[in-house]
Amino acid sequence: AQSVSQHNHHVILSEAASLELGCNYSYGGTVNLFWYVQYPGQHLQLLLKYFSGDPLVKGIKGFEAEFIKSKFSFNLRKPSVQWSDTAEYFCAVNAVWGTDKLIFGTGTRLQVFP
């Protein structure tokens, strides 16, 4: 069965610090990969996605993620965080064939202090 692990449950950073949130998945087949963000009181919004091609994908608000197939990882990065990045971040995976359900990680709460 597919599963997604996010190792950082709660990350606290100061503004301008660099961010990397880990995401690993377990599934032997071809996958689509996503990062969603949930700002306080708002809905889940897509940050970025990987379907195929260049494993380094760029998303909104300066975020990027790198798919490393050999490590089953899709870590999220941002070189310099802002206070407005305070939110919960969810990694999600779906298998390309046979299903379109998303499997989510447990989420990482990011708090950025000015």
Add this chain to the structure above:
Amino acid sequence: EPEVTQTPSHQVTQMGQEVILRCVPISNHLYFYWYRQILGQKVEFLVSFYNNEISEKSEIFDDQFSVERPDGSNFTLKIRSTKLEDSAMYFCASSEQGGNSPLHFGNGTRLTVT
């Protein structure tokens, strides 16, 4: 930007009562989903719906749950006889092309069963 809208934002009900959670997906989307998130836990897939029928459901989605698209715009989730453990945030989502396109989520309905 078009949005998925969910009503109500918060529903309180007594154990054993029926509840209907409502969603209006984005108008040109063809695939519809319900997910839920119990407080402190992962976002979990419940059901996917395409072409007026369930295309996939999880083991959570037992006989107490049903979905319907009654009028071509609304997409509802019914829980026939609520249990305490049904208390969660329920998210509706829609997508253009199923698993190979990103999901757009609503703000969620917080269901509290007392």
